[in-house]
Amino acid sequence: MERRFGRNDVLLLVILAGLCIGGMVLVHRSMTSGSLVQVMIDGELYGTYDLREEQTISVETDGIILNVIQIRDGQAQMTEADCPDQLCVHHAAIGRSGESIICLPNRVVVTVLGTKESEYDALAR
Template identity: 30%
Template sequence: MSRFIGDKRKVVCLIIIVCIVFLSLLGILFVGRTTAGHTACIYSNGRLIRTVELDSESEQTFTVYSDGGGYNVIKVSGGAISVSDADCPDKICVKTAPVSDGIQPIVCMPHKLVIRVEARRGEYSYDS
């Protein structure tokens, strides 16, 4: 009988540990996907030319012109930013998925355009 009680305690402890790990991972995923408070910073030729709030409800589309005469059409929708059209030869920036976090920037090398998503000061950041 005492052996059965010891096995039962081990099973209960194992279930509790699995639940704690699961809830921790769920919390990390939830915090990592939060886009509220993020700002997209758009750089052309190394200079900050525009900032866009991603937590805005409205959808925006605007064009950024490079010094060499090229263009990139930027779209902000659903808390994410993307390049919807460009006249660069490889169009890697257009093929890049919309971004809503600071993990990966959008880059257009021919037009020297970089779009980075950053958290506002005092909020959660992937860099901290």
């Protein structure tokens, strides 16, 4: 039976290692859920907001409210918009790093950022 030590054990180790890496990726993914929301109008930074803080953001230019973003339970959602298509309002809430809601007619882009560090990375690029 000692002869059985070999290929099968190596295979088992490979499977275990794979599961281990898979688990680590899952943990990493949950850790990269966004913590900041960045709002851009026409390519210019409008503001950065904390995703862990419940708040309502009115995005306005020249006193006209374009979009209203609501942050709740770690997720951001476009609740109101004066655009004709209303696509952004119907977009699901976002909460993961890299996700975004784009309001094309208003050129408003809401993006979830990861940690502050990754925000600096993005700026450095």
